[in-house]
Amino acid sequence: MINFLAGRLAVAVPTLLLVSILVFGLQKLLPGDPALALAGEDRSPEIIAFLRAKYQFDQPLPVQYWSWLSAFVQGDFGLSIRTRLPIGTMIAEKLPVTIELATLSMLIAVAIGIPAGIIAALWRGSILDHAVSLFGLAGLSIPSFWLGIMLILLFSVSLGWLPSGGYVPFFENPLGNLKTMAMPSLVLGAASGAIIMRHTRSSMLTVLKQDFVRTARAKGLSEHVVVVRHALRNGLIPVVTLGTLQFGQLLSGAVLTEQVFGIPGFGKMIVDGVFSRDYAVVQAVVMCAAGFFLLMSLLADLAYAALNPKLRG
Structure with a gap:
């Protein structure tokens, strides 16, 4: 190791x-x-x-x-040309926002993607399978900015349930924070959930054809035990790796989504830096985003090795 x-x-x-x-x-x-x-x-x-x-x-x-x-x-990110503030301080202010958005989005993605992928694999070729596959295709095809605008029109303009944008710190107003983060988290979670669903379905279909699953069924074990204790445990190994990488991408900043909803995270910070020619800010944010992604990639490999005993050595 x-x-x-x-x-x-x-x-x-x-x-x-x-x-x-x-x-x-x-x-x-x-x-x-x-x-x-x-x-x-x-x-x-x-x-x-x-x-x-x-x-x-x-x-x-x-x-x-x-x-x-x-x-x-040496940890000196320099000063922002536009705001004259230390870039390290700016990143420290934006990072919790991006972490919260990425975490909520990932929770939604996992809650949607894994159950949907399992259902599609267990009932392959059924109406449920086709419906889940249609959802996955829609999640991958629909642009995030368009989905965000549609959600704003529905939940903010028509129904008035959620604010159309902005950000409220969690410790100032927890309920207001969740309201402002609900739609952007759903937009990002839908796209990531579609990817996780497709990989979960593919992985489960492969595992269900393995000899150890046939052996478990031949022993007379119930279908629930076969799926949960044997197939699911092995089928989710690549999904864990994929989920970790997806979380790394979300941490890198969702530029379009943060722009649509006015979320002051990494994505909006880098866009503002590009438009104002604030080179130091753009360089620092991109380097931090690359570092986050590499860290998540390393954690994904460690998780894969932990879940798969064959890779330990």
Whole structure:
């Protein structure tokens, strides 16, 4: 297991380094000069030259990259050009929002996807199977921003049950928090639930054909015991891995969903940073998102190894 962890970490470090190079380099290809945006209406040559020197925009790209990466590795994410606030503080404020949204979305996805996938596998070819498969196809096909708008029209505009957007901290108003997070969590949970459902169905169909399941039935065990104790335990192993990766994607930030509902999380933060040419914010958020995803990938591998004794060694 130690060798396994060392191997995964040996892959993660170069991956993060590659991500840092890509996000830094691609941002420099964006049109516009951040110094001009910062100068505002008073775009005198002196002000522009001062801003370029202050934020090292006048330095060669390798120098800019090394200066940023060195500070980032030491935990100094820099200051936001737009707000003048420490980026680490901004991330600390946005991270709990994104974690809550990802957790609620994942709970909805698991509550929908796993039971639906099991039902579809046990009654393969039936009306239930076709209905569940239709749900999965719809969940994968419907754009999240369109579903979000439709939910707003239904539950906010027509029925008036839920607020159309915004965010209320949980400890200030728990009920208000759940109301503001209900629709965005459902939007993200529906898409992830469809993916989990399809993989659960496929995995269960494969396991139900295995010899150990036939042996369990030949021993006279009830169908409930065969499914729950034998088939389900082995069928959910790849689903656990998939769910962990899905959670990592949700932690990386759901850009469109957060924009539609005005959720102040990672997704909205990176969009605001791109539009304002706030390079330091975009770089920090993307690096944190990549780190979260790699961490979830590592946890997924550990969970797979824990659930599958063949992989322990």
